Every structure is written in structure tokens, then in C-alpha cells.
Amino acid sequence: MMEPSAYLILSGILFAIGAVGVVARKNALIILMSVELMLNGVNVAFVAVGSYLGDPTGGIFAFMVMTVAAAEAAVGLSILIAIYRLKETIDITELSVLKW
Amino acid sequence: MVGPLSNIHEYLWLILAFPLAGVVLNGIIALVAERPLLLPADDHGHDDHGHGGHGDEHGAHHETPGYRKLVAFIAPAMIFAAFVVALLSVIQLAQMPAESRTVVQTLFTWIQSGGLSVSVALQLDPLSSVMILVVTGVGFLIHVYSVGYMSHEPAFARFFFYLNLFMFSMLTLVLGSSYLLMFVGWEGVGLCSYLLIGFWYEKDSASTAGKKAFVVNRVGDFGFLLAMFLVFWNFGTLNYTDVMARIPALQHSGILTAGLATAITLLMFVGATGKSAQIPLYIWLPDAMEGPTPVSALIHAATMVTAGVYMVARSNALFMLAPFTMGTVAVIGAATAIFAASMGICQKDIKRVLAYSTVSQLGYMFLACGVGAFTAGVFHLMTHAFFKALLFLGSGSVIHAMSGEQDMMKMGSLRKHTPITFYTMFIGTLAIAGIPGLAGFFSKDEILWKAYSSSHGSPVLWAVAAVAAGTTAFYMFRLIFLTFFGASRIDKEVEKHVHESPFSMTIPLMVLAVLSICGGWIGVPAALGGLNHFEKWLEPIFEGGHKAAAVATEALSHGATAAVHGAAAHHDPMEFILMGASVAVALFGIAIAYYLYMVRPEKPAKIAEANPNLYRLVYNKYFVDELYEWLIIRRIVNGSVWLWQMFDVQFIDAMVNGVAKTVRSAGDETRKIQTGVVGNYAFSILLGAVFIVGYLIWR
Numbered sequence: 001m002m003e004p005s006a007y008l009i010l011s012g013i014l015f016a017i018g019a020v021g022v023v024a025r026k027n028a029l030i031i032l033m034s035v036e037l038m039l040n041g042v043n044v045a046f047v048a049v050g051s052y053l054g055d056p057t058g059g060i061f062a063f064m065v066m067t068v069a070a071a072e073a074a075v076g077l078s079i080l081i082a083i084y085r086l087k088e089t090i091d092i093t094e095l096s097v098l099k100w
Numbered sequence: 101m102v103g104p105l106s107n108i109h110e111y112l113w114l115i116l117a118f119p120l121a122g123v124v125l126n127g128i129i130a131l132v133a134e135r136p137l138l139l140p141a142d143d144h145g146h147d148d149h150g151h152g153g154h155g156d157e158h159g160a161h162h163e164t165p166g167y168r169k170l171v172a173f174i175a176p177a178m179i180f181a182a183f184v185v186a187l188l189s190v191i192q193l194a195q196m197p198a199e200s201r202t203v204v205q206t207l208f209t210w211i212q213s214g215g216l217s218v219s220v221a222l223q224l225d226p227l228s229s230v231m232i233l234v235v236t237g238v239g240f241l242i243h244v245y246s247v248g249y250m251s252h253e254p255a256f257a258r259f260f261f262y263l264n265l266f267m268f269s270m271l272t273l274v275l276g277s278s279y280l281l282m283f284v285g286w287e288g289v290g291l292c293s294y295l296l297i298g299f300w301y302e303k304d305s306a307s308t309a310g311k312k313a314f315v316v317n318r319v320g321d322f323g324f325l326l327a328m329f330l331v332f333w334n335f336g337t338l339n340y341t342d343v344m345a346r347i348p349a350l351q352h353s354g355i356l357t358a359g360l361a362t363a364i365t366l367l368m369f370v371g372a373t374g375k376s377a378q379i380p381l382y383i384w385l386p387d388a389m390e391g392p393t394p395v396s397a398l399i400h401a402a403t404m405v406t407a408g409v410y411m412v413a414r415s416n417a418l419f420m421l422a423p424f425t426m427g428t429v430a431v432i433g434a435a436t437a438i439f440a441a442s443m444g445i446c447q448k449d450i451k452r453v454l455a456y457s458t459v460s461q462l463g464y465m466f467l468a469c470g471v472g473a474f475t476a477g478v479f480h481l482m483t484h485a486f487f488k489a490l491l492f493l494g495s496g497s498v499i500h501a502m503s504g505e506q507d508m509m510k511m512g513s514l515r516k517h518t519p520i521t522f523y524t525m526f527i528g529t530l531a532i533a534g535i536p537g538l539a540g541f542f543s544k545d546e547i548l549w550k551a552y553s554s555s556h557g558s559p560v561l562w563a564v565a566a567v568a569a570g571t572t573a574f575y576m577f578r579l580i581f582l583t584f585f586g587a588s589r590i591d592k593e594v595e596k597h598v599h600e601s602p603f604s605m606t607i608p609l610m611v612l613a614v615l616s617i618c619g620g621w622i623g624v625p626a627a628l629g630g631l632n633h634f635e636k637w638l639e640p641i642f643e644g645g646h647k648a649a650a651v652a653t654e655a656l657s658h659g660a661t662a663a664v665h666g667a668a669a670h671h672d673p674m675e676f677i678l679m680g681a682s683v684a685v686a687l688f689g690i691a692i693a694y695y696l697y698m699v700r701p702e703k704p705a706k707i708a709e710a711n712p713n714l715y716r717l718v719y720n721k722y723f724v725d726e727l728y729e730w731l732i733i734r735r736i737v738n739g740s741v742w743l744w745q746m747f748d749v750q751f752i753d754a755m756v757n758g759v760a761k762t763v764r765s766a767g768d769e770t771r772k773i774q775t776g777v778v779g780n781y782a783f784s785i786l787l788g789a790v791f792i793v794g795y796l797i798w799r
Contacts, residue, residue, distance in 0.1 A: 023783045031778075092778045099776025 007048030014041030028083075028090040032076045039069045108192050109203045112222045114185045115232060116271050122178035122264035126171055130257035133167040137255050168256050175260035176243040179267055183236035190229040198640055201226055202341065204277050215336060223277035223340060227641045230478060231274035231410055234485045238402045239267050241608035245493050246394040248604035249500060259299065259392070266292035270403050274410060278338040279328050282411065286324065286375065289404045290317045296399060297391040309387040316384040320374015324411075327367035334360060344417050347648050351421075361421035368415060369429055372408030377459045378466060379436045383725055385459055389451040393496030396451060401458045401492050402485040409465040409481050413474045416642050420472065420649035426556050430470025434551070434564045437463030439722075441571035445578070446708075446719040449506045450495045453579050457532065458488055460568060464547050467565055471557040473550035474642045475635045479623045480543035486619045487531040487540055490612035491576075494525035497601040497609065498583060503594050508579065513588040517598045520606045522584045524613040529580050531616040533573035534686045539620035541683075544569060546625060548682050549675050562678065566685050573689030581697035627675045 014037055021034025043062040050058015084090055193201055206221040224232075243263065250259050269288025276282050290313075298310025328338065334355060335343050350356035372378065377385035388400045399405070412419060412429065419425055437460045444456035461484050468477035499506055501518050515522045531540035548569070552562035590598065600606065624630020696703050708715040717723070 019786055023779060023786060026779070028778075031782075095778070096776030099774050 004048040004052040008045055011041045011045035011048070014038070014044060017041075026091050026093055028080055028092050028095075031092065032073065032080070035076075036069060036073065039065055108185070108188045109205060109224065111185060112189060112203070112205045112224055112275070113207055115182045115189070115236070115275060116222070116268060118178040118182040118185070119264050119268040119271060122175050123261060123268055125174050126257050126261040126264055129167050129171055130255075130261045133165070134255055134257050137258070171257045171260050172247045175264055176240060176247065178264060179236060179240040179243050182267070182271070183233075183240050186229075186232040186236045189224055190233060193224060193226070193229055194637075198636075201640055204341065216332070218278060218280050218338065220281065221277040221339075222275045224275070225641060226637050226639075227410070227413060227478065228274050230482060230638070232271060234482050235267070235270050235274060235403050238485050238489050238612070239270075239398060241611055242394050242398040242402070242489060242493065245397075245496070245605050245608040246392075248602045249394055249496055250392065251602075253392075255299075259296075262292055262295045262299070263395075263398070266296070266399060266404070270407075273407055277340060279331060279340070279343075280338045282414075283321075283324060283328060286371075286407060287321065289399070289407065290314065290321070290375070293317070293388070293399050293404055296395040297388045299391055299395065303390070306390040309384075309390040313384040313388050316381050317374045320371045320381055323367045323370025323374070325371075327364050327371065330360070330364045330367065334364075340414060344644050347417055347421075347644070348651060351648065351651055356421070358422060358424075361418055362424050365415065365419045365422045365425040366428065368411060368418075369408075369425060369432075372411055372466070373432065374408075375411075376405050376408030376462045376466070378408070378432055378463065379439065382436060382440065382459045383728060386452050386455040386721070389449070389455050393451065393492060393499060396455070397489045397492030397496065400455070401488040405458065405462055406465070406481045406485065409462070409469065409477055412466070412469045413478050413641070416469075416474045416645035417648045418645075419469070420645035423556070426470050426472065428470070429466050430551070430556060430561055433463045433466030433468070433470050434561050434568075435463070436460065437467060437568040438564050438571070439463075441568045441575065442718060443721050444575040445571065446715065447575075448509050450498060450508050450511075450579060450583065451492070451506055453508075453575060454488070454491055454495055457491075457572060457576065460572060461488065461532070463568070464544065464565065467551055467561065468547040471550050471554040471561065472645075473547065473554055474645070475638045476543065476546040476550050478638060479634050480547055483531070483539035483543040483616075483619050486612055486615040487528045487538075490528040490609060490616050491525060491532065493605070493609055493612065494521050494528060497521040497605055498525075500601050500605070501598050502590070503597050505591070505594060508582040510589050510591060510594075511583045512586045512590065513584070514590075514598070515584040518600045520600060520609065524606075524609040525584075526580060527613040528616050529576045532576055533690060534569055534682060536683060537617075539616050539618070542620035542623050542625065545679055545682060546623070549625075549678055552678055553672065553674070566682050569682055570685035570689040573686040574693045577690045577693035578697055581693060585698060586701060625675075627672075627679075 018034045018036075018038030018041060021037065022031050025031055025034065043065055046058040046062045046065070048058075050056065050061075080090055083095065087095065089095070193203065202223065202225040204221050204223045206219050209217065209219045211218040243260075246259070246263065250256060253259060266289060269285045269292055271285070273282055273285025273289060276285060294310045294314040297313050298307045301307045301310075331343060332338055334350065335346050337343060337346070347356060374381045385400060385405065389396055391400070419429070440456045440459035440463060444453050444460065447453045447456065461480070465477045465480050465484070468474070468480060497518065498511070498514060498521060501514065501521070502511065505511070527538070531538040534541045534544045548562055548565050551557045551565050552559060588595065621630075623632055623634035626632055696707075720726075
């Protein structure tokens, strides 16, 4: 069984890319996709550590996260469609009515 | 006696419980049945205040609602029940040996805090027995009278609710076994006085008079409260029996000096001047006549205003230790007696004459206490309760007959229309004037004699009191002549309705008239061959004071200060001479009144015209109200305005508003963090997460 460090570095890189995407991009669709990237970065870490320890819990958690992510994507996308129909844009800097 | 009544003293609490039951029942009825009156008025027929309602006597008779009948039964019945219990208790007290006539019934512990332990306990002794009999007896008669007098009043149940509450408070005041309970009652009667003076609160003058009484009394209560603190501080207790018992020990240990006794008693006397309307705090009592007449009779003549005298008599052992206070009490009493009597001369309102007369008679009581003749003071308190209640109720009957008119200049010749009222009031007037044989004679004469003969007294005090007695006779007969004799000056419209009052009003008058005649016979002085049962009855109460004073004088090695009643033991021919002199002075006053108001009725106006300044001075009550207004009230108002505009607005309000403004501007700035852009929030979350993880790693 190989060391999990390479997997964990990959996981960290994926998570960081996703985080930067969430913070830096203005397109809400891209932000949703970046969130998926972060979740999957975490999934990699779960699976890697789980298989290193010979414990199936990590894999089970990865499946759990995927399920939730699927649901989240479905809800998020439908909200985006609704917003687009209303505002004709999904640029988050223009969707800022909920402020002081 | 057998059965449950074998020891009636275990049922002392019933004397308080009956009026309290009346308070609760009448209060419930007032809240339920008279609720519409409490709501903002639309047309509840209150436009014609109080007495005005009497005019429709001959109009359509409305059926009395059931609840009014119930109230008219409950309120007097409760007081009567209390009177019966009081009477039985006093009879049993009289059967006990004289030395042990002090019964204390502890009901429950009220306050238990450190060294202070106050239990609610009732004390029946000769002094409080006199008070409860007067309060419940006269109170019952006045309740019966009120049923008739207030029969046209919409707020019937509210009136009796207040009246029963007053009785409860007054009985607490006189039956309580400690200064604290006395204070509870003291404040209770003050509250009821306020509520009843302002009973017709839609009338501006009535609500103002109520406030005035309350505020002036507050000044006095402050003194009483301080006196109580001093007593507790030095004696460690507020119970009468304990305080009296500790006096000798404290005298020996040098704690209870004449200075301390003077401070305590002077402060107590400040309280008494407020409640009992003495100089300088008498000003509220004449204004208190704005209340219904039975209230004036019960509270502002017979019972509440005598609370100060009761307090001084109750604390006689302390007062006897403070010669300076005794002198002050005597001088204030005598000054009030003559000052108020002179103000009564020119008043036109029948009730105001009686109000000044009450102030004057209370002055007599304090004069008696001040010269050490506490018995005489309490005796006069009792007889005064009879004849002054009678006079007030009589004046109420006159006002009732006159459809609410109170100006004596618009009366006259009422003798024919209201014979019962006339005869009973005439008896009351003879009694207050001090005609031999009637109640007022014995008590007033005893005061005059003690003012002269007592070691604290002096011929000057006697002379002042005698002149006041003559003045009293004069203005009371002026009242009688103006009201009942001479030509009718009654308004034609009013004259049609003049009628004698119903039996519920005249029967109390007759009972009080009998008491005004016979009430003095229990205190016939030894000089007139009497046994003076009254003095013997009260002796145990006032013994302690004389003993304490004797110890004090011994300690100061001042030699012989004769015991106060020592002089009365042998028959001084002076006593008869002074007695004759005071009767002569009274007859002289009556003669002047007869000459001025019967023989030459045009004369008074001429005298007034000849001395316009003097007349104006007396008619306006020496401008004392105006003086107070200028000297005190305006200062307080100005000071309050300054505090309001400078301190309150500029400091307190500014502080509060400043805090609010700071918070607001801080919020104004910080709320801009909420940009509404999701990315910014996400960045904050990320930053937070990085910090937390960083902390977990490098901690």
C-alpha cells in the first residue's frame, strides 16, 4: 500500500482551485462548478485515507458527499434558471439586492 | 361569659377583619356594577356634581338597583359588627385588674430581618379602647348617614369601598401594637383621605384639594418616619410595650438623654402637625371640605385628624422626657386654637367654618398634651368626635335641604323647615361652645384648667385658650343664627325644595346629639363632685410618662417638678374661678353673636366696611396660602422647572440620547460590510476557515 501523501496533495490542489474559483469568479454557474471541485477534492482525501487505513468509512463518506453534491447541484441549478428567467443574468455582482 | 366568647380578646382581629371584608365586597361590587362610571364618560349623568343631585328628590323616582341596596347594607353592617366586637372587648378589658389592662394579640410575623422583627400584633389597652369605640361607634353612625346622603350618587359602591377602607386603616392605626403598624394605618388613612376629598374628581377644585392634602401630609409623614428610625436605632424595637419598658434602662445608661428624647418627639410632632392640621401644616384641612360631607365628618373631624393626638398620647413617656417639645406642642396648640378660631369668624361657607373650628379644637387637644394633661387631650378628642361629627352631619343635612348650597349668606330661617337638624345642631353648638353640663364643657374646661395649673402650663396659655373658646362660641352661634334664624335669604327656586332629611340621616344626628350631651359625664372632674372615671381609666397609660419624667428630673437634680396631676388632687378655689371665667367668656361670645346677627343684622357688614383691610386679611385667611405659595411652592416649582430644563433635558436626556446616537452611527458605518455580493461572503467564510485551520495547526 503506497503512502497517501500524493493523493492528499492532489486533494489539496483540487480544493484550492475550487476555492479560488468560488471567490474569484462572477458567473454563478462557474461558482457552482467550483463548489463541485472542492467537494471532489475532499472526496479524494476521504478515499485515499480510507484505503490507507483499510477502513471502508472513508469510501462510504465519499459516496455520501457525492449524493449530497448531486442534490445540491440540482437545487442550485434550478435556482440559477429561475434567477436567469427573472434577471436575464447570472452575474453575482449584479445580484446584490440583499444588502444594507 | 361562656362558650366561644369566654375570651373575646382572642377575637380582636375581627375588629379589623369586618371592615376589610366590607372593603373586598364593596370593591368587587364597585368594579363589576359601576364599571361604566370608570370608563371615559359619555352621558352618565355626572354633569351635576354631588349635592346638585339632591334637587331631583321630587322628580321621578327611579327604582334602586339591587347592588346599591346590597352596598347600603354591607358597609354599615360591617362597621356595626366591628363596633360590637370592640364593645365586648372593652367590657372584658374593664373587668380585668387595672394594672394588667394591656392585651397584645400577635397575628403573624410580618418582617424578620436582622435585628428587626415586626409582627402584626394588636394591642388593646385603655387608650386604644377609647379610640376603637370612638372610631367604630361614630364611624357606624356616619356610615348610616351616608347611605341617605349619598343616595343620589352614581358612584355609590366606590364611595363605601373607600369609606370601609378608611375604617380598616384607622383601626389598624389605633389597634396596632407598634409604631410601624401605626405608620401603616397612618399612610392608609392618608390615602383614603386623598381618595375621598377628590371623590368628585371631575371637579377641578376637588382633585386639587385632594392633592394638596396628600402632599402636605407627606411633609409630616417624613417627620414621623425619621422619628421611627431614631426610635429603632436607639431602642432596637418599635413595639410600644418594649419601648416603654426600655426607657428606664436607657435613661440609666445615659443613651436616652433629653436631647435624644427632644429629637424623637419633635419629629413625631412634625408628623402630628401634618395629620392633625396644626400650624404650620394646617392649610390642607379647610380645602378638604371639597369632599362629601360625611367624609368631612368622619375623616376630617372625628377620627383621622385626631391620629396626631393619639400618637402624642401613645408616646407620652417620651414626650414627658423632652420639656422643650412639650413647650413647643403647647404653644403650637394654643396658637393654632386661636389662629384658626379667628379665621372661622369671617367664612361664608358653612363647612369651612366647621373646618376652621376643627383645626382650632385640635389645637386644644395639643395644648392639653403639651402641658402634660394627656387625659384631658384624649377626653377632648372623644367629646369633639361626638359634637363635631354631629355638627358636620348637621351641616350636611342643611346642604342636602338646600340642594347643595353651602353659602350661609344664602340661608336663614331654616329652623322651620328642618326642625330635627336645627335642634341637634343647636345641641352640638352648645357643646362646642362649652355650656356647662354638655360634653364639650367638661373636656374643654379640664384643658383650660390644666393649661393654667400644670407645671408645664402658664396663665398666658390659659388666657389664649380662653379667648379662643370665646371666639369659638361666637362663630358657632354666628353659624346657627345665619343658617336657622332671621329672615330667609334663600334662593326662590331652592326654597321650593327645602325639606327635612330622611330618617337614615336624622337618626344618626339624634344619637350624636345624645352623645354630645352625655359624653362628658364620664369625665366629670373631682372639683365638681364627679368621679372622673375617664382619668382613672387612662391612668395606667400615662403613669409611665410621669415616672420617666420623675427619673429624668432626679438625675438632673433639679429638685421638685411637681407631678402634673398632683396639683389637681386638692381642690384649688382657682379651678372654680377659671371655670366661671371660661363660661363667662363663652356666654360673652354668644351674646356678641346674638347682638350682631339677630338684633342688628346689618351691623356685621358695616363693621367689615369700616375695617376693610382687617376684614380682607381675616376673610382671606391671613393670606397664609398665598404666603406658602410665594415662599415655598413657587420656589419648588421654579426649582423643578430648572431641574427639568437644565438637568433632565441637558444632562440625563443628553446622556441617553448620546449613547443612542453613538450606537446608531457605529451601526451606520458597519452595516456597509453587508454588500449583498455572494462572493464577498464566500471569501469571508474561506478566510474564517483558513484562520481556524491555521489555529488548529499552529496552536
